[in-house]
Amino acid sequence: MKLDMPDVLSPTPSRRARGRANRCSGSGLARGLAAVLLLGVSQWACAFDFVSVAEPAILYDANSLKAKKLYVATRYLPLEQVVVLDNWVKVRDNSGKLFWIEKRQLSSKRYVMVTVPTATVYRNPDNNSEVVFKATQQLGMEWQGSTGTGWVKVRHADGSTGYLKSSDVWGD
Numbered sequence: 001m002k003l004d005m006p007d008v009l010s011p012t013p014s015r016r017a018r019g020r021a022n023r024c025s026g027s028g029l030a031r032g033l034a035a036v037l038l039l040g041v042s043q044w045a046c047a048f049d050f051v052s053v054a055e056p057a058i059l060y061d062a063n064s065l066k067a068k069k070l071y072v073a074t075r076y077l078p079l080e081q082v083v084v085l086d087n088w089v090k091v092r093d094n095s096g097k098l099f100w101i102e103k104r105q106l107s108s109k110r111y112v113m114v115t116v117p118t119a120t121v122y123r124n125p126d127n128n129s130e131v132v133f134k135a136t137q138q139l140g141m142e143w144q145g146s147t148g149t150g151w152v153k154v155r156h157a158d159g160s161t162g163y164l165k166s167s168d169v170w171g172d
Helices: 015-046
Strands: 050-053 057-060 069-073 078-084 088-092 098-102 111-114 118-122 131-136 140-146 151-155 161-165
Touching: 069 098, 078 098, 078 111, 131 161
Parallel strands: none
Antiparallel strands: 050 078, 057 069, 057 098, 078 088, 088 098, 111 140, 118 131, 118 161, 140 151, 151 161
C-alpha cells in the first residue's frame, strides 16, 4: 500500500527567493494602495462642486427634518457640496461652516457671492478695462465661468455682465 506523503525533502525556498516573492506581492499592495488613494483624491476633488439655494431654505445640523434648524439660507446663496446623499446634501458656506440641506432646495445653476466690501466688475478680464459696475459685499451674481487666470465672468440680476477678480467672490 502506497501512502501519499508530502515530499519532506523537497527544497524550501531560499531566503532570497522568499524576499523576491514578498517584494512582488508588496508591489501589488502598493498598487492597491495607490488606487485607493487615487479614488480618495477623486472623491475629494468632487467636493469642489458648487450649487446654489433655489429658494429660501433651512440649514440643519444633521440630515433629518427632525434635526436642529440652524439658519435660513437666502435664494442664490452659493454653497460647496461636501457629501451628497439621496435626499440630503452636506454643504459648506463661505465661512467654512458645515450644514445639511434638503437636495430639492438646491439648484445646479451657479452663483457667486461678493466677499469684499466693494468689488469692481470690468468689461474685460483686465484692471485697465472699462468699469461696468461696482458690486457690494454679499451681492449674489450668476456665475458665467472662470477664465483660469484669476477672473470670473458674472451676470447681475439687471442683465449687466462683466469680469471680477476670483479672490473677491465665494462660489467660483
